[in-house]
Amino acid sequence: MTLDAFVQSLVFGVLVGALYGLAAAGLSLVFGVMKVLNVAHGELLMLGGYGSFWLFSLYGIDPFVSLLIVGPVLFVIGVALHLGLFSRLMRFDEETKINNSLLIAFGLALVLQNLAIRAWSADERGINAAYAGAVTRLLAVNLPITRVLSLAVALLVILGLHLFLTRTYLGKGIRATAEDWQAATLVGIDIRRTYLVAFALGTALAGVAGTLVTVGYAVSPGIGLEWTLRALVVVVLAGLGSVFGTFLGGVLLGVAEAASVLFIGGAYREVVGLVLFVLVLLVRPQGLFGRSR
Amino acid sequence: MLECSDLDVYYGDLQALWGVSLAVQRGEIVALIGPNGAGKTTIMRTLAGLLFPARGTIALDGRRVEREAGYRRVELGLALVPEGRRLFGTMTVLENLELGAYPARARGERRAALDWVYGIFPILRERRGQVAGTLSGGQQQMVAIGRALMSRPRLLLLDEPSLGLAPVIVEQIFDVIRQINGEGVTVLLVEQNARAALRLASRGYVIENGRVVQHDRADALLHDEHVRTAYLGAGAPAGGRP
Numbered sequence: 256m257t258l259d260a261f262v263q264s265l266v267f268g269v270l271v272g273a274l275y276g277l278a279a280a281g282l283s284l285v286f287g288v289m290k291v292l293n294v295a296h297g298e299l300l301m302l303g304g305y306g307s308f309w310l311f312s313l314y315g316i317d318p319f320v321s322l323l324i325v326g327p328v329l330f331v332i333g334v335a336l337h338l339g340l341f342s343r344l345m346r347f348d349e350e351t352k353i354n355n356s357l358l359i360a361f362g363l364a365l366v367l368q369n370l371a372i373r374a375w376s377a378d379e380r381g382i383n384a385a386y387a388g389a390v391t392r393l394l395a396v397n398l399p400i401t402r403v404l405s406l407a408v409a410l411l412v413i414l415g416l417h418l419f420l421t422r423t424y425l426g427k428g429i430r431a432t433a434e435d436w437q438a439a440t441l442v443g444i445d446i447r448r449t450y451l452v453a454f455a456l457g458t459a460l461a462g463v464a465g466t467l468v469t470v471g472y473a474v475s476p477g478i479g480l481e482w483t484l485r486a487l488v489v490v491v492l493a494g495l496g497s498v499f500g501t502f503l504g505g506v507l508l509g510v511a512e513a514a515s516v517l518f519i520g521g522a523y524r525e526v527v528g529l530v531l532f533v534l535v536l537l538v539r540p541q542g543l544f545g546r547s548r
Numbered sequence: 549m550l551e552c553s554d555l556d557v558y559y560g561d562l563q564a565l566w567g568v569s570l571a572v573q574r575g576e577i578v579a580l581i582g583p584n585g586a587g588k589t590t591i592m593r594t595l596a597g598l599l600f601p602a603r604g605t606i607a608l609d610g611r612r613v614e615r616e617a618g619y620r621r622v623e624l625g626l627a628l629v630p631e632g633r634r635l636f637g638t639m640t641v642l643e644n645l646e647l648g649a650y651p652a653r654a655r656g657e658r659r660a661a662l663d664w665v666y667g668i669f670p671i672l673r674e675r676r677g678q679v680a681g682t683l684s685g686g687q688q689q690m691v692a693i694g695r696a697l698m699s700r701p702r703l704l705l706l707d708e709p710s711l712g713l714a715p716v717i718v719e720q721i722f723d724v725i726r727q728i729n730g731e732g733v734t735v736l737l738v739e740q741n742a743r744a745a746l747r748l749a750s751r752g753y754v755i756e757n758g759r760v761v762q763h764d765r766a767d768a769l770l771h772d773e774h775v776r777t778a779y780l781g782a783g784a785p786a787g788g789r790p
Contacts, residue, residue: 427643431639434636435634440598442695442698443651443699445619
């Protein structure tokens with residue numbers, strides 16, 4: 256193996272890892288604030304992917320431009336799902352909440368998968384924009400344009416999320432609710448609205464990630480579980496409480512997967528994430544960048 | 549200013565309060581005293597909207613609020629400093645205080661409110677960049693009170709503000725309560741330290757087994773036979789040290 260191949264492989268790891276980080280940021284937000292594990296997160300990501308696939312193939316809208324539509328639309332879908340399915344769980348104690356949310360989200364995942372097969376067939380779909388195959392070379396490393404752009408978008412979205420959570424009253428209210436919902440109520444925060452915004456925002460983040468997945472790779476009705484698992488691994492890896500930590504956790508997983516393909520073989524790519532998952536839980540249960548409680 | 553009557557409150561199937569009625573007039577300091585587990589904290593949490601009564605009413609300035617969500621009551625001018633302080637431990641002192649001004653009514657005045665709180669607790673200005681969870685217990689209690697004051701409450705509920713604090717800090721906290729009250733904030737206080745609470749308050753309620761068993765002027769309670777034996781230490785002269 257040459258050094259070039261090694262570096263190339265790590266770069267691909269970083270590029271895909273940025274998407275893991277973005278997908279995990281949404282899951283982490285919902286879990287941190289609502290203490291609800293949305294196992295349909297990957298299916299929401301898939302919906303976002305098909306959204307921009309549709310916008311591209313029906314109307315010729317550039318996938319990076321379609322983010323401006325897919326994000327808000329998924330936000331609205333998130334509002335509807337929260338009001339229809341998840342909001343009524345929020346008054347239960349933590350254990351009932353997490354058990355029932357798992358059941359509901361699992362059902363939702365199945366429904367969305369089957370709807371997707373009906374709407375778009377089980378085939379893999381991609382977006383072949385004019386620049387889809389374009390590659391720039393930087394110091395003997397190939398950089399596919401779409402994936403580099405995706406990395407830039409992911410970074411921007413993560414930065415925006417960070418600023419929202421740390422600089423705005425609503426964002427601070429979300430963090431306060433995540434930390435202690437009773438104390439949040441006592442300072443005058445309407446936590447039901449906080450839950451709604453957090454869930455809708457998490458859904459929008461999944462949608463944006465889905466678009467980037469579709470433009471750089473491909474989308475099919477079955478990709479949901481794989482992405483939910485990856486996002487979950489990243490959330491455990493990174494811990495709760497830091498947006499950049501989650502993003503970095505995603506990049507770390509991407510690089511670890513790439514390295515495993517290089518050194519062990521492609522068959523173990525998904526296993527690496529799960530091994531990391533178990534290792535982190537054993538050694539540092541609060542996550543690499545999480546705050547211990 | 550605050551009037552609640554016949555409150556029954558349950559934790560699941562377990563009844564915690566039986567027909568609790570109490571009233572706080574504008575400008576007063578009122579103390580709730582009683583043993584551990586009597587329901588004092590339950591009363592406070594019900595008034596603040598963290599628990600909802602099965603029966604009974606709560607009126608704030610004549611307006612019924614027993615079904616209003618907790619955050620609405622903050623908007624209406626009620627603030628609770630909860631037992632155990634419940635700070636946002638990973639956030640800084642300043643972030644905690646700013647969150648205290650979350651209601652729309654308070655947000656616009658938060659600079660003035662912040663100056664007011666820093667005037668009351670000068671140490672918080674020095675520590676404003678420090679993560680709240682790393683402060684000493686006394687300073688955390690100051691942040692908790694300061695956070696509640698940031699919403700510019702007209703009625704301040706304090707649940708065990710002296711719990712776990714050194715005597716000199718306790719004295720300081722009680723002085724602050726007197727000062728805040730002097731500036732026009734009505735206070736309802738739950739305290740283990742019954743003697744200190746009754747010296748501060750104008751009236752007091754004795755809570756036992758989820759019921760109000762006695763209520764009177766504070767100086768009358770200080771000399772009451774039952775209160776003295778049960779809560780002030782049997783036989784100790786009413787003028788002794790707390």
